[in-house]
Amino acid sequence: MTLRLGIARLNLMQQLAFNIGEALFQGHSGLTTSTTLGDIISNVLPNIYMLAGVILFFLLVGGGLMFIVSTGQENPEGASKGTQAITAALIGFLIIFASYWIIQIIEYVTGVGILTPGGF
Secondary structure, three states, X not given: OHHHXXXXXXXXXXXXXXXXXXXXOOOOHHHHXXXXXXXXHHHHHHHHHHHHHHHHHHHHHHHHHHXXXXXXXXXXXXXXXXXXXXHHHHHHHHHHHHHHHHHHHHHHHHOOOOOOOOOO
16 A cells, blocks of 8 residues: 555656756756756856956946046045956956956867867
């Protein structure tokens, strides 16, 4: 009796089960087939670069506005903070830009696709 009940539960669970990756990311096949660490990194890394670009944009706009408003109010301390925010954003951009091109060089030399899902 318990064996039948266990099999019935298993069948019900198999009918109700679904792949959460397919359910959430239907249009992006790379997210549903990520099985190795390399595949996961290849899927996540381009999104990190995109997020870094969005953060760069907001830091530049925020620092620029802070600089303009503080200069207009003759507040040298605020203008200095705006300049520091812009400088930090540009240094961060240079680091991200350099890391992207280092990865491109590694891809070219080794022939392994790091930023392209699927590898080679």
